[in-house]
Amino acid sequence: MFKNLFRRQLPGTVDSVGPADFPELDTAAELLTAPSAMMQLSLAEARAVARYMRPRFIREGTVFIREGDAEGTGFMVLVLDGEVTVENIVVSRVSPITVTVLGAGSMHGELGLIDGLPRSASCTASSDLHCVTLTREGMLQLLKDEPKLGAKLMMAIAMSVAGRLRDNTEKLKKYVQLTMAMQQEIDHLMPA
Amino acid sequence: MFKNLFRRQLPGTVDSVGPADFPELDTAAELLTAPSAMMQLSLAEARAVARYMRPRFIREGTVFIREGDAEGTGFMVLVLDGEVTVENIVVSRVSPITVTVLGAGSMHGELGLIDGLPRSASCTASSDLHCVTLTREGMLQLLKDEPKLGAKLMMAIAMSVAGRLRDNTEKLKKYVQLTMAMQQEIDHLMPA
Numbered sequence: 001m002f003k004n005l006f007r008r009q010l011p012g013t014v015d016s017v018g019p020a021d022f023p024e025l026d027t028a029a030e031l032l033t034a035p036s037a038m039m040q041l042s043l044a045e046a047r048a049v050a051r052y053m054r055p056r057f058i059r060e061g062t063v064f065i066r067e068g069d070a071e072g073t074g075f076m077v078l079v080l081d082g083e084v085t086v087e088n089i090v091v092s093r094v095s096p097i098t099v100t101v102l103g104a105g106s107m108h109g110e111l112g113l114i115d116g117l118p119r120s121a122s123c124t125a126s127s128d129l130h131c132v133t134l135t136r137e138g139m140l141q142l143l144k145d146e147p148k149l150g151a152k153l154m155m156a157i158a159m160s161v162a163g164r165l166r167d168n169t170e171k172l173k174k175y176v177q178l179t180m181a182m183q184q185e186i187d188h189l190m191p192a
Numbered sequence: 193m194f195k196n197l198f199r200r201q202l203p204g205t206v207d208s209v210g211p212a213d214f215p216e217l218d219t220a221a222e223l224l225t226a227p228s229a230m231m232q233l234s235l236a237e238a239r240a241v242a243r244y245m246r247p248r249f250i251r252e253g254t255v256f257i258r259e260g261d262a263e264g265t266g267f268m269v270l271v272l273d274g275e276v277t278v279e280n281i282v283v284s285r286v287s288p289i290t291v292t293v294l295g296a297g298s299m300h301g302e303l304g305l306i307d308g309l310p311r312s313a314s315c316t317a318s319s320d321l322h323c324v325t326l327t328r329e330g331m332l333q334l335l336k337d338e339p340k341l342g343a344k345l346m347m348a349i350a351m352s353v354a355g356r357l358r359d360n361t362e363k364l365k366k367y368v369q370l371t372m373a374m375q376q377e378i379d380h381l382m383p384a
Binding site for chain 1: 280313332353355357377
């Protein structure tokens with residue numbers, strides 16, 4: 001489904017995994033130079049990395065990653081412009097819970113790209129989205145052609161996942177506190 | 193503090209970041225060959241990677257990573273044998289909440305190694321621990337000496353973080369359900 005979606009938009013480029021130039025290259029490169037404790041991509045390095053990605057336009061309202069999907073896990077998205085709503089389905093609730101809304105510079109789908117497991121959340125374009133995608137094949141090609149740059153990109157991806165894990169941990173702590181407070185209220189309200 | 197701890201145990205080896213042999217090398221290498229969707233370390237590659245790590249013995253009861261610590265973030269631990277209790281401090285609760293207990297093959301401290309931010313949880317040796325540590329300097333040296341292997345290790349680290357993020361997301365979903373159920377109970381108990 002996603003492959004078809006992308007194929008429609010950029011005919012003939014889907015199977016190419018090597019480096020390529022495109023108009024959004026510089027924007028993608030700039031967004032990849034986010035600082036890290038360990039190492040940082042220079043703008044020149046980020047440009048070289050971004051050439052293994054491919055520009056995509058995603059129309060507002062499109063669900064481009066769907067929670068539970070075990071098939072379309074071979075790509076990640078770097079947002080250049082626009083906003084993405086990340087949502088989780090919770091059993092016993094009608095509408096999904098919004099995890100977060102993320103804009104330019106955010107990555108989506110790195111987990112699946114890395115481990116190939118089913119998608120852990122759904123991502124919807126909450127505005128028209130300009131972005132670049134990196135396929136697993138593109139990543140492997142980069143690691144083969146330019147291992148040092150591949151390692152730095154891997155690092156940037158790990159940073160993104162680490163940031164989300166930190167956010168998530170903070171949320172979990174708040175939920176633990178909330179359930180404790182609610183339990184107290186229930187104990188208080190319960191007839192003796 | 194941790195530096196001193198380690199220095200006491202292995203005098204003279206703290207500042208060396210290059211490859212070195214040690215008796216636990218093969219065990220460490222085997223634990224590093226966990227499968228990934230993208231690429232996998234062969235045993236020979238994992239041995240080469242493990243030579244940039246250093247063996248450590250941590251006595252039962254030692255808190256070797258402390259939540260909130262902003263100083264000692266320059267290392268991660270790969271457990272070879274023994275168990276680690278991972279805990280979070282929650283405000284308004286006397287004792288910390290146990291996040292998980294992890295054994296051989298588990299990594300601890302990768303987040304801080306990658307992003308240099310304060311430790312997000314505390315790790316305590318719940319038994320005597322045989323492990324190897326990788327310092328930021330060791331990782332950088334590996335990336336310099338053997339970028340392809342460095343990229344693969346980065347990948348293994350990203351896999352570990354991704355796995356924890358997935359676990360965490362499932363936990364969050366359960367808490368959302370729990371708070372919804374508790375809210376219903378409160379609404380039911382509340383005098384009309």
